[in-house]
Ligand SMILES: Nc1ncnc2c1ncn2[C@@H]1O[C@H](COP(=O)(O)OP(=O)(O)O)[C@@H](O)[C@H]1O
């Protein structure tokens with residue numbers, strides 16, 4: 462993933478940018494933590510990275526090509542966990558995950574779904590409707606759904622949200638394994654442990670600048686927020 466002089470925002474012109482310009486490159490197998498106070502533009506940047514929001518100016522390339530959310534090869538490669546929380550009314554947790562896996566042509570879909578349901582602590586709730594889950598359980602279903610499909614880039618918006626300490630730790634181990642598989646991980650986070658265990662680099666955003674730092678400096682920045 463490479464962003465070059467990227468400006469993001471919700472208006473028409475560069476005057477509506479929500480944060481300073483971002484230039485960053487994250488190669489395969491590396492993990493970028495995006496760190497900054499609430500409202501500094503982390504989620505907005507992630508939306509631009511995955512093609513949900515057009516750049517006001519500058520460029521975003523994923524896997525060597527300009528992002529285009531409409532392109533099937535892009536959607537096949539980029540797995541996301543953003544803020545959305547939508548589900549089909551008549552499908553259980555297990556059926557949601559199976560639908561995604563099969564839709565992406567995963568072989569051994571059923572076994573993989575069983576493993577992920579266990580990993581994310583949902584075995585007891587596999588037959589429940591998502592609307593009957595607690596917010597933490599729904600969040601874990603959303604996380605599981607990111608790993609049930611093929612991916613070369615994984616984009617996560619505050620994946621630590623609503624997870625207890627044990628599950629955060631499990632998520633960190635999972636993300637380390639993703640990196641080892643050559644996945645590019647990009648996450649906005651406020652979790653120092655996730656930054657120090659998973660991230661190989663960080664982007665620190667403030668009103669003044671968006672600058673690349675070490676994970677260690679990013680942890681210090683989180684603690685100072
Ligand atoms: N859909 C939207 N339309 C207009 N402004 C938005 C929208 N979403 C977020 N913003 C604004 O953009 C700025 C950055 O928000 P956001 O990217 O969500 O920050 P963060 O994720 O770092 O907390 C904030 O001022 C926020 O109010």
Ligand SMILES: [Mg+2]
Pocket residue numbers: 503504505618649
């Ligand atoms: Mg956000």
